[in-house]
Amino acid sequence: xxxxxxxxxxxxxxxxxxxxxxxxxxxxxxxxxxxxxxxxxxxxxxxxxxxxxxxxxxxxxxxxxxxxxxxxxxxxxxxxxxxxxxxxxxxxxxxxxxxxxxxxxxxxxxxxxxxxxxxxxxxxxxxxxx
Numbered sequence: 001x002x003x004x005x006x007x008x009x010x011x012x013x014x015x016x017x018x019x020x021x022x023x024x025x026x027x028x029x030x031x032x033x034x035x036x037x038x039x040x041x042x043x044x045x046x047x048x049x050x051x052x053x054x055x056x057x058x059x060x061x062x063x064x065x066x067x068x069x070x071x072x073x074x075x076x077x078x079x080x081x082x083x084x085x086x087x088x089x090x091x092x093x094x095x096x097x098x099x100x101x102x103x104x105x106x107x108x109x110x111x112x113x114x115x116x117x118x119x120x121x122x123x124x125x126x127x128x129x130x
Contacts (some may be wrong), residue, residue, distance in 0.1 A: 036093070037085050044081025048074055 022034035033041070052074050058066035087094045 040081060040085040044078070044085065048078050048081065051077055 022036065024032045025035045025038050026033040052070075055070045055073055058070045060066070062069070084094050089097055
């Protein structure tokens with residue numbers, strides 16, 4: 001409590017309320033990208049360009065089917081990158097869901113329960129060893 005007649009004021013501290021909001025790196029009007037989204041777009045775009053140049057031979061080798069495969073692979077990779085960049089399920093990004101799924105699949109599904117031996121059985125086993 002401050003004295004009302006005092007000339008000095010107590011310092012004011014602002015409490016941050018936007019801690020769960022990602023920082024904006026690129027902003028063009030109403031369109032803005034966070035650093036995570038920019039990284040996904042850069043890496044995904046370079047993967048799409050690499051796939052486009054490496055699968056261009058399919059068009060020459062298999063004329064009708066090669067063109068469909070060539071365009072289809074790049075199209076589905078681009079859609080996957082856009083989903084990972086902008087997609088969310090229940091407020092969480094898709095890469096966090098992929099991490100949850102990978103952790104679930106890595107855990108053992110079969111757990112065996114064994115009864116701990118009683119203290120009398122432990123003592124008897126120790127006495128046998130001696």
